[in-house]
Amino acid sequence: MQITDLARRLLSLVFALSSSSTALTRPRLERRLHASAVTLNQAIDELSRLGLLDAQRLRLTLPGLACAVAAGARTAAKPSAPRISASKSASRVAPIALFSQREAPRAVA
Numbered sequence: 001m002q003i004t005d006l007a008r009r010l011l012s013l014v015f016a017l018s019s020s021s022t023a024l025t026r027p028r029l030e031r032r033l034h035a036s037a038v039t040l041n042q043a044i045d046e047l048s049r050l051g052l053l054d055a056q057r058l059r060l061t062l063p064g065l066a067c068a069v070a071a072g073a074r075t076a077a078k079p080s081a082p083r084i085s086a087s088k089s090a091s092r093v094a095p096i097a098l099f100s101q102r103e104a105p106r107a108v109a
Helices: 005-018 026-033 037-049 062-070 086-092
Strands: none
Touching: 005 026, 005 037, 005 062, 026 037
């Protein structure tokens, strides 16, 4: 499948911005891609014709999602909690609770 450079960049950008808290709008896409409304619409139409993008909702279809991931698209990096090694985490974890705090104890077979 051959897609233009702008359509490929749009595919990656929609993938990255779909998981963010900001709304995905055409003006925001125009600014991020440094494209005019006409060229953005052409790229959206191209991806829509190929079945990779829902043009009305500006959301990737399942094939579009697969294509974006295969092309190496990444979501925005989020700060993650520091990882704890298995030996350290095992010493900090409380024993497994068999009952809820709100539930009266009952016999366990």
